[in-house]
Amino acid sequence: MSTALVSAVMAPAPLAAAPSVPRRVVWKFGGSSVADPEKLRAVARRLVAAHRQGVQVVAVLSAMGDTTDDLVRLAYEMAARPQSRELDALLSVGESMSCALTAMAVHELGERAISFNGLQAGFRTDDAHGNASLWQMDPRRVVQALDDGLIVLVTGYQGMSAGGDVTTLGRGGSDASAIALAAALGLRQCDIFTDVTGVFTADPRVVPGARQLDSLGHEEMLQLAEAGAQVLQTRAVELAAAHQVDIHVRSTFTTTEGTWIRRVATVFEQARITGVAHRRRDPVYTVRGLSPATVSGALARRGSAVGSIIPDTDRLRFTAPGSEVPDVVAALADAGVSVDVRDDLGSVSVVCPAVGNRPEISARMLAALERGGIEPQLVTSTPGRVSAHVGMDLVDRAATLLHDEFGLDAAPAAPVEPAAPAELAAAGERG
Known part of the structure; x- marks a missing residue:
């Protein structure tokens, strides 16, 4: 989204001025x-x-x-x-x-x-x-x-x-x-x-121990939103970040303080888990004979966006979070190919600003799922989160397991300690 999104505006209204200015x-x-x-x-x-x-x-x-x-x-x-x-x-x-x-x-x-x-x-x-x-x-x-x-x-x-x-x-x-x-x-x-009263470390309707956050940065909120947290729209968070607008998420039904999404200075490589987000339904699509650019372009023409793209030898798997299956199928039909849909999957994500530099977070996530008898069908990562696709009927339990694994019910969340070498090795074998 362009930072020049809002143009031709009136002169900014003062926020702190003489008493005569409302x-x-x-x-x-x-x-x-x-x-x-x-x-x-x-x-x-x-x-x-x-x-x-x-x-x-x-x-x-x-x-x-x-x-x-x-x-x-x-x-x-x-x-x-x-x-x-x-x-x-x-x-x-x-x-x-x-x-x-x-x-x-x-x-x-x-x-x-x-x-x-x-x-x-x-x-x-x-x-x-x-x-x-x-x-x-x-x-x-x-x-x-x-x-x-x-x-x-x-x-x-x-x-x-x-x-x-x-x-x-x-x-x-x-x-x-x-x-x-x-x-x-x-x-x-x-x-x-x-x-709701604010932004939580997980959906409190799914994870009873979810804790309300006092504040977080725009990027953290964006990662939560993209991973399925429904409290804010991703475009709104992008817009707020581009125009340096703080967001106060609060309850309509009380006057108490909620959660602030603010401009914050980045602490590089600080591995502090923000929260766990999930999508109960997050299909994985498979096509053959198309490049990532062609798939992305076909979806964009119908107003949809690609989430993750995983190339393989003779196929391309991808996700399109937030898009309806018929829309994705129609978009690929316009490109002249059929698409296979794995429509029995959801996803769960661990959000952390520095997860790309901390492989132990992914290792702990996968180990916790394995101990819980949950086998991921697909694992993807971005610099701000790691996500696992699991069966739709396992999403809620996976979210609770991961919330407990990283101690997110404690306040405040503690930095993640490096995993033991054996845990890292196990993660490498699974990858």
């Missing part, structure tokens, strides 16, 4: 936070309370609850392969509903609010329907409404192409909308309100 915030509320009318009213009360304390409030809202999923199902009831342009036009309705209803709730509380869709708020994108990229952010109407004393409600997840069509930013795109708007307003912080 404080300005961007708050994003996810679908679970606005799932029903009563939760919308609770969000409205929170916005009004801040407004009455002299804060200029911009709230970026997701669609209510499962609205987006319901709209997708409705679209596929009407057509086997809905046109991407019309699908975006349909899916953008959900966020507009949330914003308009919340604006009404604010008015009922005695304050003034205005709702903006993506075009009105200044989000300009390319024309890649379903997974559009932000090209420009011009917040003049938002700034004018704030200066007029209004609470501003902005639809997340959507923008407008150069041709004037509604576009959507892909799943979780409301996070990216909020970060882009905060950057365009010159802010150095964006609060993401959700149904």
Whole structure:
């Protein structure tokens, strides 16, 4: 994602200035936070309370609850392969509903609010329907409404192409909308309100001993997100890092401090485990007769990205995290080949900024899985994490085993000690 993503913006608003200059915030509320009318009213009360304390409030809202999923199902009831342009036009309705209803709730509380869709708020994108990229952010109407004393409600997840069509930013795109708007307003912080209290060392619904993190760096959060942690969208984290925006992930339903994702100085080769992330479903694909570049290009044309690519003598195996199997199969069909799908796999990853330089982490990970009777079907690594594909029915147990192996329930997490030589040798034999 380009660091020039947000351009043609207003002059940055001061964060610490004379008392006559109001404080300005961007708050994003996810679908679970606005799932029903009563939760919308609770969000409205929170916005009004801040407004009455002299804060200029911009709230970026997701669609209510499962609205987006319901709209997708409705679209596929009407057509086997809905046109991407019309699908975006349909899916953008959900966020507009949330914003308009919340604006009404604010008015009922005695304050003034205005709702903006993506075009009105200044989000300009390319024309890649379903997974559009932000090209420009011009917040003049938002700034004018704030200066007029209004609470501003902005639809997340959507923008407008150069041709004037509604576009959507892909799943979780409301996070990216909020970060882009905060950057365009010159802010150095964006609060993401959700149904969890922060970022944990693992999914607490799967690993009971998971511990909430007080803070972590953008790169650590990006690795967790790419490995399956659903608390933040990867594009939003990339955008925050590029524009030096700190993210505060916190609960909609309390006022307690959450987790800060901040700009941090890199400590080279510090082997501190950040956490364990998982995907319950993470298929592995196999094709023959195609180069990695051809596979990557075919997926990119359909808005999907390759995760890992593993060349073999006569075949190429790859993953495409976050992409639906039919989309990947269709992308390869466009390239003139069929694809074999191993669709009974999930993945579990250990995230550590220096894992590429610490082979003992991979060794301990594989040894722990082996002791637990879990045989990885595929092992891949990046400089920031090591991942193992295992049977879907084993993913939750693997995540718990690895969380326990690295003592992540302790606070704070301790640096990983080098493994014994025998353990390293065993890892080498498995590799």
